[in-house]
Amino acid sequence: MARKVGSVGSVTAEAILTEGCKLFARFGYAAVSMRQIAAAVGVQASAIYQHYPNKQEILVAILNAHMDALLKAWDDEVCDEDAAAALERFVRFHIRYHISRPDEVFLSYMELRSLEDQGFRIIERKRHTYESVAKTILRHGTEDGTFSVSDPHVAAMAILAMLTGVNTWYRSDGRLSQQKIEELYIGMVMGSVGLTAAPKE
Amino acid sequence: MARKVGSVGSVTAEAILTEGCKLFARFGYAAVSMRQIAAAVGVQASAIYQHYPNKQEILVAILNAHMDALLKAWDDEVCDEDAAAALERFVRFHIRYHISRPDEVFLSYMELRSLEDQGFRIIERKRHTYESVAKTILRHGTEDGTFSVSDPHVAAMAILAMLTGVNTWYRSDGRLSQQKIEELYIGMVMGSVGLTAAPKE
Numbered sequence: 001m002a003r004k005v006g007s008v009g010s011v012t013a014e015a016i017l018t019e020g021c022k023l024f025a026r027f028g029y030a031a032v033s034m035r036q037i038a039a040a041v042g043v044q045a046s047a048i049y050q051h052y053p054n055k056q057e058i059l060v061a062i063l064n065a066h067m068d069a070l071l072k073a074w075d076d077e078v079c080d081e082d083a084a085a086a087l088e089r090f091v092r093f094h095i096r097y098h099i100s101r102p103d104e105v106f107l108s109y110m111e112l113r114s115l116e117d118q119g120f121r122i123i124e125r126k127r128h129t130y131e132s133v134a135k136t137i138l139r140h141g142t143e144d145g146t147f148s149v150s151d152p153h154v155a156a157m158a159i160l161a162m163l164t165g166v167n168t169w170y171r172s173d174g175r176l177s178q179q180k181i182e183e184l185y186i187g188m189v190m191g192s193v194g195l196t197a198a199p200k201e
Numbered sequence: 202m203a204r205k206v207g208s209v210g211s212v213t214a215e216a217i218l219t220e221g222c223k224l225f226a227r228f229g230y231a232a233v234s235m236r237q238i239a240a241a242v243g244v245q246a247s248a249i250y251q252h253y254p255n256k257q258e259i260l261v262a263i264l265n266a267h268m269d270a271l272l273k274a275w276d277d278e279v280c281d282e283d284a285a286a287a288l289e290r291f292v293r294f295h296i297r298y299h300i301s302r303p304d305e306v307f308l309s310y311m312e313l314r315s316l317e318d319q320g321f322r323i324i325e326r327k328r329h330t331y332e333s334v335a336k337t338i339l340r341h342g343t344e345d346g347t348f349s350v351s352d353p354h355v356a357a358m359a360i361l362a363m364l365t366g367v368n369t370w371y372r373s374d375g376r377l378s379q380q381k382i383e384e385l386y387i388g389m390v391m392g393s394v395g396l397t398a399a400p401k402e
Contacts, residue, residue, distance in 0.1 A: 027229070028228070161365070162359045
């Protein structure tokens with residue numbers, strides 16, 4: 001029976017990114033070898049090179065796929081709404097999206113240092129695109145008088161860091177439900193832009 | 202002339218931590234060898250082992266020194282004041298202290314994964330002590346009615362992440378002075394705990 005090369009190949013390519021992401025997150029990019037990734041995927045090292053010429057391309061592919069999926073997921077979310085509702089939607093979206101992908105999020109902050117020029121430019125541009133989502137919401141809401149924000153750029157960076165920080169302490173079996181965490185952060189974020197939104201108890 | 206062994210030794214021990222910190226921050230703990238650290242310090246690899254029996258002890262010593270210095274610096278800050286003033290002081294302190302030590306801060310978030318049991322417990326306890334500073338300010342301010350905070354634990358973690366996030370984008374030659382950044386964050390933090398503090402323009 002003829003082997004379905006394309007299909008097997010794409011499964012392998014995907015497994016390389018999945019296992020590469022786990023290994024990089026655990027040991028750091030510089031400490032992981034192509035051979036280790038191959039072993040985790042369950043193929044010979046030579047099979048990896050059919051998909052990715054070097055480790056750098058694997059890192060870029062992981063971070064690129066993460067950013068593309070994040071931007072696509074946000075695009076799927078968006079609808080017409082006022083600034084306060086948009087900010088609330090963004091807070092929920094960001095927390096929900098990021099706590100379900102701890103390794104990718106960890107890598108995409110920690111291994112920016114390991115990206116070479118071209119890869120860095122690609123990922124950095126997509127990060128800026130995502131940051132712009134928050135900045136645009138804040139700028140519109142400030143212009144229409146909903147928010148009281150002196151510097152939408154700094155406010156966006158502050159809010160993004162606050163929200164991504166959930167990943168450092170969130171446990172799915174912790175004392176707070178994800179829903180409750182979202183409510184608490186919505187309350188704080190709304191307060192930080194000058195709105196009072198009593199969190200639901 | 203007799204060599205002042207103690208003095209030279211303590212200079213070397215300090216240099217090991219300084220160079221180790223830089224190398225770990227640049228390449229990740231797992232990718233750095235004792236030999237590389239020795240080369241950066243400018244001594245033979247064998248000289249390193251006179252001070253630290255293994256790489257793990259160097260990582261623990263770096264993170265431990267960072268946490269001790271941070272806790273000591275905060276102790277030096279504290280005076281009697283109301284909850285709002287204490288929170289404002291804490292925001293200024295945290296931003297100022299952390300942006301001047303980017304490598305240590307990066308490591309103390311990224312390389313928690315690389316700490317073995319005993320070292321992890323030591324560092325984790327000191328991290329909790331520092332987090333408790335923020336939690337205590339928020340709890341007192343909530344109890345006396347200054348703040349409107351539903352969950353001081355979550356609020357502290359959110360504020361700490363927001364503040365530490367400055368390190369990801371701050372440049373000393375950027376468009377905003379450190380003073381201005383502190384003012385912007387104070388405004389947002391005060392808002393996030395239900396106080397209105399118009400940031401100074």
